[in-house]
Amino acid sequence: MKYSALKGVEDILPPDIFLWQRAETIAKAVFHRYGFSEIRLPIIESTDIFVRSIGESTDIVGKEMYTFPDKAGRSITLRPEGTASAVRCYVEHGLNNLPSPQKFFYTGPMFRYERPQKGRQRQFYQMGAEAFGSSHPSIDAEIIIMLNNLFAELGLKEVRFELNSIGCETCRPAYKANLTDFFKNRLDDYCPDCQKRFSTNPLRILDCKVERCIELRKGAPSVTDHLCDECRTHFDSLLSRLNLMNIKFTLNPNLVRGLDYYTRTAFEVTSEHLGAQKAVAGGGRYDRLVKEFGGPDTPAIGFAIGMERLVALLKDSEDAAAPAPKVFITALGEEADRQAGLIAESLRSKGIWTELNYAASSLKSQLRKADRIDAEYAFIIGENELKAGVMQWKNLKTGDQGQCSINNPFEVFNPRNQD
RNA sequence: GUGGGUGUAGCUCAAUGGUAGAGCGCUGGACUGUGGCUCCAGUUGCUGCGGGUUCGAUCCCCGUCAUCCACCCCA
Numbered sequence: 191m192k193y194s195a196l197k198g199v200e201d202i203l204p205p206d207i208f209l210w211q212r213a214e215t216i217a218k219a220v221f222h223r224y225g226f227s228e229i230r231l232p233i234i235e236s237t238d239i240f241v242r243s244i245g246e247s248t249d250i251v252g253k254e255m256y257t258f259p260d261k262a263g264r265s266i267t268l269r270p271e272g273t274a275s276a277v278r279c280y281v282e283h284g285l286n287n288l289p290s291p292q293k294f295f296y297t298g299p300m301f302r303y304e305r306p307q308k309g310r311q312r313q314f315y316q317m318g319a320e321a322f323g324s325s326h327p328s329i330d331a332e333i334i335i336m337l338n339n340l341f342a343e344l345g346l347k348e349v350r351f352e353l354n355s356i357g358c359e360t361c362r363p364a365y366k367a368n369l370t371d372f373f374k375n376r377l378d379d380y381c382p383d384c385q386k387r388f389s390t391n392p393l394r395i396l397d398c399k400v401e402r403c404i405e406l407r408k409g410a411p412s413v414t415d416h417l418c419d420e421c422r423t424h425f426d427s428l429l430s431r432l433n434l435m436n437i438k439f440t441l442n443p444n445l446v447r448g449l450d451y452y453t454r455t456a457f458e459v460t461s462e463h464l465g466a467q468k469a470v471a472g473g474g475r476y477d478r479l480v481k482e483f484g485g486p487d488t489p490a491i492g493f494a495i496g497m498e499r500l501v502a503l504l505k506d507s508e509d510a511a512a513p514a515p516k517v518f519i520t521a522l523g524e525e526a527d528r529q530a531g532l533i534a535e536s537l538r539s540k541g542i543w544t545e546l547n548y549a550a551s552s553l554k555s556q557l558r559k560a561d562r563i564d565a566e567y568a569f570i571i572g573e574n575e576l577k578a579g580v581m582q583w584k585n586l587k588t589g590d591q592g593q594c595s596i597n598n599p600f601e602v603f604n605p606r607n608q609d
Numbered sequence: 610g611u612g613g614g615u616g617u618a619g620c621u622c623a624a625u626g627g628u629a630g631a632g633c634g635c636u637g638g639a640c641u642g643u644g645g646c647u648c649c650a651g652u653u654g655c656u657g658c659g660g661g662u663u664c665g666a667u668c669c670c671c672g673u674c675a676u677c678c679a680c681c682c683c684a
Contacts, residue, residue, distance in 0.1 A: 196676080249682045268621035271684080300684080305610085307678060316684060383681065399680085402682050458684090465678080474683055522642065550611080555637080557644040572642060586644065 198304070198312025205512040209504045213344060213497065214297065217317050220340045224332065226293040226319050231275040231297065237265040241478055243274040245450025246588035249392045254302040255589075269299035271449070273316040273476065273492055280322050281485035290323030309499045318473075320492035325477060326577060327424050330491055331431035332454045337459065337471060337493060338437050344501050351438065354413065354445035354459045355425040356393070359453070359478065361418035366392060368411045379406055396444040401537040409475055413444045423452055428455060455491060463506050464499055473496040515543045517559035517599075520553055522572040531583075533599050540600070561586055568601060 195201060202210060218228070237257050244251050256268035259514020260335065271274055276294060279285075283294050297317040304310060319336070321329050328496075335350065341349050357365055370392050373380070377388060380395065384403050387394040395407060417425060432439055446458045456474035480488035517537055523531040530546055537544040545565060547556045552571065560568045570582035575596065583602045584591040594601050 254682075304682070310683080314684075467683075469684055494684055499684070551643045554640075554644075561644040568644075570643075584643070
């Protein structure tokens, strides 16, 4: 084979594409009724905005970005995530001057140079939503409720909402200090990765999967016990609102978000059907990022859904059924074929999906094709029919057959003809 | 970046140290103007690539590439 898609990127074909479309259509409808408007963000951005927002401690910025100089020597990066662009957009267009909160969603491909595995590609799609300008817990609750409704509407029941508060600039430093003190004593006993994490991002030690590390970190200080009063109140209010709405969630004090900009509320939606990469969506508050980008001090919260993972779950729970044509017109002979074209256009102008044979072949093979592509009706036009100005119709699902005027193919769909 | 599994027909997979087969699919026929069921025929391969061992390698060995899974990181 001469050419193939690059490592970690893939073509999305029928029938899978119909699951993608269903997911996107439903998500847009759900976002819309919560007042989120779509924004279309560029796929390339100045490298700075990702370095600034995501933080240099994660591998995303350190080694996973598709970064290149453009022809003028500027450093350009294929976006590895959407929030940075959304914040840049919010600040650039002065959207803080519009009534708060401003709520947006976006969708599109993201790029990270990683080793592919189950649920992870180098080009992957996210749908994300962001709400700017409210620090009130009611919007945290609403975002989570919206996401919950989306999964419910997609028929995905076996997902788990995990929730945590990771504090703010007031309380996190003290907690971090506390935590590093705890790890420091027996640092040599932890796995090599955790020893690295100790200096780069000690919070990450909390979700190490190595058995020994899990054992060692028992009794580690919990972030929940170190929240400042404001964070505590905010988190409690969020929890009470979710409980009021009967949203099922799990508190996970070890839930740490990967990106540096998160504050307070952090959440993930996970599924056991996804392999090691089990987070199908994740998000949280990022109250400092807008200011960091040169905008006014503006609290914000958002999430992103991993679309490949979402579609994988949909695929698990239902067959990707391809839609099928309503009518296949079989024609015998040149003149019949010309008439078939006319009838097809007439049907299509009324929105009816109509297929033609595009070849001169036997009736048998035409009907076989109609059956294979799962058409509902076959219209049959031959020399006899042409002379009489009629056509045969056959319902390929029921086997019913009849005859009607060639000038009014729509009467086939009239219930009177179907008994 | 690290570790492991797998590379044979469009797809799913067999096989043997003597240069390949099945099922599905696709095309056609039996049925000359009626699909699905059945039967028949046809169809696609540098057995990923390069090297080594051997009289001979799809099989054994080395390398390489691709792919899958896991780690790291993360949606």
